[in-house]
Amino acid sequence: MSIIHVKTPGLLTTVQDLGREGFGPIGVSPSGAADPISLRLGNRLVANAESAAGLEMTLLGGTFLFLEGAILALTGSDFGATLDGASIDLWKSVHVQPGGTLRLGATRSGARCYLCVQGGIVVTPFLGSGSTQILTGLGGFEGRSLRKGDVLHIGSATRSFRKKTISPQVLKYLSPHKVLRVTPGPQMDWFSESSRRAFYAGTYRVSEQSNRMGLRLKGTRVSQSAGGGMITEGISLGAVQVPPGGLPIILFVDQPTTGGYPKIANVISADLHRVGQLRPGDEIQFEQVTLEIARSLLIEQEKLLASAGLILE
Amino acid sequence: MFATLREFTRSVHQTRVEAVPRYPEWNPAVLYTFPKMRTPMTDGARFQPASDQSLLVYFGQQITLDANQRVRKLLRLLELEPVAGIRNLHPAYCSLLVNFDALKSSHSELETILRGYLDRLEAVRLPEQQKREIPACYGGEFGPDLNEVAALHGMTPAQAIELHASVTYVVYFLGFVPGFAYLGELPEALATPRLATPRRRAPSGSVGIAGNQTGVYPFAMPGGWRLIGRTPIAMFRPDRNNMSFLSIGDRVRFTPISSARFAALENA
Incomplete structure (x- = not known):
């Protein structure tokens, strides 16, 4: 088994896979990659199963030493990566020679960059997944973000290096988009008509106080017509909840499993990967679609990700 | 309510x-x-x-x-x-x-x-309800809001403790974070709204009340519940067969303990 030496960890780098689903009854949220499409594609570039664990870097990447070499791919946002001083492209398989050093900097596009390595990052699974949940210290590498000096294990790499890249059509599909599409939330009609209009007409800015649990938004306040008295209930991924202050919060991968604030809307599944790439300061708008449209957009997305021409060799 | x-x-x-x-x-x-x-x-x-x-x-x-x-x-x-x-x-x-x-x-x-x-x-037959006991040390550094809660309801801290420990609670569900049990129903005389400004950090094991609910924080985390005590029991442990100490439907009672007993149980 070969290893990765963490020379610098970056701002917030965690081990993530596609998360653990099915443990809501004991209060465990799914976690997993904030931009699961980037992780899935990165894994495919290095001949891993889509669900293999990789590193999720946030806003500022780290520096990693591969003493025994590796086959890797970087996906998601552009963090200005170099390998032994020479820049390398996103969305391409890369062969790292023994002793190679991968260095990432500050983001030039979205919030998160994924490092996928052939063999995957090996950690002790918690409830079937290697994903890290920072708040509770569960899963991933010691339940925390990486630190300088950490040593990560890579699963055995059995496939030889092949040059692979992602089709331009897919990359175009993944390019940033200001509009998040939503379906109505379960308490949508608790909000006055004018509040709902304001919610859809307004532009929101992602606050600095955003993380994998939720993205706090700044902008038009939304007020409830029927205030208070909400009974705590289950929360779906991407729910847009509105606490008493009126500023919406998009609940995300490390979200609480239940909560007591009304939800005006819910980001559609096909747009959740975009939420994972939103940085503090980014502007977004909400657009309402029907459940049927949301479903067909998800089906379309999965078709695209399953298409034969996705990976170019 | x-x-x-x-x-x-x-x-x-x-x-x-x-x-x-x-x-x-x-x-x-x-x-x-x-x-x-x-x-x-x-x-x-x-x-x-x-x-x-x-x-x-x-x-x-x-x-x-x-x-x-x-x-x-x-x-x-x-x-x-x-x-x-x-x-x-x-x-x-x-x-x-x-x-x-x-x-x-x-x-x-x-x-x-x-x-x-x-x-x-x-x-549908539900599994038999387990009876669970949670030892808790009330007040002082473990329950920083106990005095205020008691004062709000015109009782002494000792009366508030007695009342909180006098009821058998039901685990309505686990949610929010791993192993957090929503326990009800808190005696009406103790029902207290959440803090206006949530704490940045409620220590792991903190016993809190909010409205007519009570519960124990399984992890150190931010929270708006009023903290009246703390238990040395681990509410959630990934290395335990039943990771969560409490299961949905369980019957739960709190037992007041001294800080010396707390220390002994914590180190056990």
Whole structure:
């Protein structure tokens, strides 16, 4: 088994896979990659199963030493990566020679960059997944973000290096988009008509106080017509909840499993990967679609990700 | 509290009926109808899409043991006889959120299946309720809000402790974070609103109260519940067979302990 030496960890780098689903009854949220499409594609570039664990870097990447070499791919946002001083492209398989050093900097596009390595990052699974949940210290590498000096294990790499890249059509599909599409939330009609209009007409800015649990938004306040008295209930991924202050919060991968604030809307599944790439300061708008449209957009997305021409060799 | 909830429920229903036609962007395609009355168990069950891959099943809009028992029965039945395409379940006081794979199922298909399950709830036998005891050291550094809570209700801290420890609570559900049990019902005389500004950090094991609920923080985390004590018991341990100390439906009592006993149990 070969290893990765963490020379610098970056701002917030965690081990993530596609998360653990099915443990809501004991209060465990799914976690997993904030931009699961980037992780899935990165894994495919290095001949891993889509669900293999990789590193999720946030806003500022780290520096990693591969003493025994590796086959890797970087996906998601552009963090200005170099390998032994020479820049390398996103969305391409890369062969790292023994002793190679991968260095990432500050983001030039979205919030998160994924490092996928052939063999995957090996950690002790918690409830079937290697994903890290920072708040509770569960899963991933010691339940925390990486630190300088950490040593990560890579699963055995059995496939030889092949040059692979992602089709331009897919990359175009993944390019940033200001509009998040939503379906109505379960308490949508608790909000006055004018509040709902304001919610859809307004532009929101992602606050600095955003993380994998939720993205706090700044902008038009939304007020409830029927205030208070909400009974705590289950929360779906991407729910847009509105606490008493009126500023919406998009609940995300490390979200609480239940909560007591009304939800005006819910980001559609096909747009959740975009939420994972939103940085503090980014502007977004909400657009309402029907459940049927949301479903067909998800089906379309999965078709695209399953298409034969996705990976170019 | 219940009286206000009831009033509130009424107002919500009024808003619901009026709000729909007033809102031009509302799309009738996403409007769900109220279910027809069927058996006593499905009476009042209401389906509401929460997202494009989830469906909420409501058993009324009040916190009652009866509604919660239906939640637990539906959860139990879905665990015993899993439905293909259902990926996760989030039980709560009087609702169950069902997450599903939209590539395999639609809201209406799932609703049809779940209605079949609801018709069979009467026959579902819940596992025997375990009795659990939580030793807690009240007040002082462990319960920084105890004095204020007692003062708010015109009692001494000792009376507040006695009252909190006098009741057998029911675990309505686990949620929020791993192993966090929503315990009810707190004696009316202790019911206290949340802190106006949540704490940045409530230590792991903190016993809190909020409204007519009480619970124990399994992890050190931010929180708005008023802290009246702390338990040395680990509420959630990933290396334990039953990771969560409490399970849905358990009966729970708090036992006041001294700080010396707390230290002994913590080091045990």
